Amino acid sequence: MDIFDVDLNLLIRNSIMRTFLLPVDFSDHSVSTYKYAINIAGTSERTRLYFHHTFNDQLLNTDPVMDNSFDDSSMLNMELIDEFRKQSLSNMKKLISTVKQYLDVMNLSNFVIESSVEGGNPNWEIIDLCNEINADLIIMGTRGEGKKDIFQGSVAKKIMNKASIPVIAVPFGDFEKSTKINVMYACNSNKNNDYMKIQSLFKLLINIQLHVYVVHFHFEGKKDKHEFLIEELKELFYESVYLNSVSFSTIDTSDKETSMDNFIKHNDINTISFIAHKSNIFKHMFSAELTKHDFFRLDLPMIALHD
Secondary structure, three states: OOOEOOOHHHHHHOOOOEEEEEEOOOOHHHHHHHHHHHHHHOOOOOEEEEEEEEEOOOOOOOOOOOOOHHHHHHHHHHHHHHHHHHHHHHHHHHHHHHHHHHHHHOOOOOEEEEEEEEEOOHHHHHHHHHHHOOOOEEEEEOOOOOOOOOOOOHHHHHHHHHOOOOEEEEOOOOHHHOOEEEEEEEOOOOHHHHHHHHHHHHHHOOOOEEEEEEEEEEOOOOHHHHHHHHHHHHHHOOOOOOHHHEEEEEEEOOOHHHHHHHHHHHOOOOEEEEEEOOOOOOOOOOOOOOOHHHHHOOOOOEEEEEO
């Protein structure tokens, strides 16, 4: 593992600092991701930003037709992999330099920057590294601005499913400039679990102004049942310090896309949050009729929480 700018003494002195793991692909999307991370981290709390890139180190398939062709192809592949590694290290150094310049311009001194470059499968590398560095949060890109970056849905969704810590998937854009985050939280119809997860949102985004809009869309016509569940959840917040920062809604609809779009527009929603279940990350969100496509199409940051 190649690590840059590690100050062990500083880490020991600030052992209570939070660690954000940022998987990057060196595209413009990576810029959106690290600016978003810096924004939600705030200006007072010590935060470690750990940047990681996984490059492809798999040998290409060969179909030897001559005695020495396999050895020759293997040697060529090893040279290509070494070149991938060198290029990734160079790109990481450039990115870290850019991040430091940004922090200097913003006059921010509460960040520790670390990075690593590894070959392998990004899904498993990210999860393993998350445990190794004791990360509190993963912040990664999702769909780019019409670009096929490595996080074009597949990696981000798999990390949401596999990780045991919150994952924020950030689309390409200027979301890092938000001074207030309005979250649409997908009610899970389990009041105690929802209560704990909503509280965890406030702790996760403690350094930024936050309002959580708890909503349950339903399509089965069982409006009274769902309203009762929402009222039970609302009662749990009566004695909470977050009472004035949480709103509750139930929406009976047959047109999920229009209803969701209207709710987001009316409440100025700029972030989506849900509980990612291990068996199926969107299994118990609002309804079986809502799928991951419904949320990824919104092009808003998504916070995946876990049981």
